[in-house]
Every structure is written in C-alpha cells, then in structure tokens.
Amino acid sequence: MTSEFGCDREEEVVRAFAVGELSGQLAEHCESCDNCREVIHVSRVLKKIAGETKSQVPAAGFVWWQSRLRHKQSTEQRLARVMSLARAATVTVSALGLVAWAIVHRSDIGVGLREVGSSVAQWSSPNTASSVLALAYITMLLLVINIVLTVRAHVSNRRG
C-alpha cells in the first residue's frame, strides 16, 4: 500500500485523526506505516498551531456593507470612464473630420470661406456673411478647447 509518494490509506488516516477516531485496524496500520506515522505527526503539529491562532475577523455585516459600497463605487467609476471615452471618441472623430476637410481643401480654404460668405451675402446683408465666418472660427476654437480639456481630464484620471 505504501508507494514512492505516500500510503494509499493516507486520506483515511487524516479523516480519522481529524475526528479523533484513529483506532482498531487503522491505528495498527499507523504503527507499522512510516508514512502514516509522519502524517499524524505533521497533522498534530499543524493542528496545534491552528488551535493557537487567534483569528479576529470583522463582523459579517461590515464585510457585506463594505462590499456593497465598493461595488457601487466601481460601478460609478466604470460609468464615468465610459462617458469620458464616449466624449473623447466624439471629439476625436470631429477633430479628425475637421483636419481631413482642412487638408483636402487647404489650397482653396480661404476662397471657399469667401464664397460661402458671398453666397450668404446674396440673400442677406454683408454683415451676415462675416458673422457666418466668425461663427466658423469660433466653432473651430471651441472644438480645439474641448480637445485640450478632454485630453487633460484623461491624463488626470489616469494619474488619479
């Protein structure tokens, strides 16, 4: 029954020893089996230090409450992260669109803007045309500010 790596009755011995029922045939076996004698010796030593361990676990209610709180916090953080990513994606797509448009029309961007201005001027006053141009510049400026703020928020989120 004893092989290179222990005895086949080892688990039986451990179970019996744990409940204090190591008697009869099994006790006789342990006397003649070096492996099982060692199992009992090690079990006895470990049970002794286990009995001397004073565990001070927190109350179940505290662990429950803390888990709920942490779960709530992580859900909120996840939601904030998703919203931030969605915002960043929107800004990035808009910025890329703007850059692509600017690259395609870089040679005649000024002419194009003037044409837009004059076509607007055909159905309204010249003041309206210049207002449209101003509005386009303001929109571009706001977009750039938004990009800068989003990048800053991302950087501070990662550091935090």
Place this chain on the structure above:
Amino acid sequence: MMDEASFEVLYQETARPLWSYIYRVSGNPSLADDILQETYYRFLRAPRLQMDRAQTKSYLYRIATNLLHDHHRGQQLEDKASESLHADEADTLRSDPDVTRLFQKLKPQERELLWLAYVEGNEHKEIARMLGLKDKSIRVLLFRARRRLANLLRVGSEGEAK
C-alpha cells in the same frame, strides 16, 4: 445576488478557518485581514453559479489562494527589509514561535497544501480545486511538502536537544 442573511450564514461558517489559512500561509495578520475582505468582495461580485456548500467553500479558498499568489509575486519584488518587517508583525500572534518559524520556511504552495490537507481535512480532489492544480499531482506535492516539514521539525528538535 446573494442576500445579506445567506451571506452572514456563509461568513460565520467560513471566515475564521479562511482567515487562519491565509494568515498561516502569508505569515502576516494584517495581510490576512485584507485578503479575507477582498476574497468575500470578489465572491459577492462574481456571477452567481449554482454551487453546493463544498463548492462554495472551494471557490472561496480558490479566490484567497489566487490573491495570496498575487501577493507572493509582488513580495518577490520587495526588499529584504520589508520581509523582515512582516516577520516581526507575525510574531505578535504566535504562541509557538519555533513551529511557526519552521512552517514559514516552507514554500507558499507547500504551506497551502499542508494546511488544507491536515488542518482543514480536505480531500485531495478538493485541494486540487482550491489550488487550481491537477488531482493527480496533489499526492506527490503533498508528500514532498510533508516530508520537508517533517525534516525541518526533526532538525529543529535535534537542535533544541543539543
């Protein structure tokens, strides 16, 4: 999601032995507190599967063991000064410092195996589930761990006799 009353029953049944296991494997009481709470937090967050008592217990020990492994990996990067600090802290809860010191000389996996087998009285199949190892390897690993502790105890008692 488990309700608070069911959790309390499970906690009363498992928290103390689980804390002892974590503490004896890590040798650090405050780390045992942290890992215990993290274990229950992860357990409560995990998707609810149909598990009986034994499976639930194995699952809790598996989470705790994984957290202990993460800690051991992190600890390997720490310097010696920090390790000796943990050892000093562990002394505060020891009643039998010699045996505990010898037990701490074993590798973490050896401590896990010995504790789960000889203190908790788990079967090899359960231990395999708890530690994420193959059923068949438990017998060999446990044999080696036990042999190592027995040798340490023998050398320790011979040293005392001299």
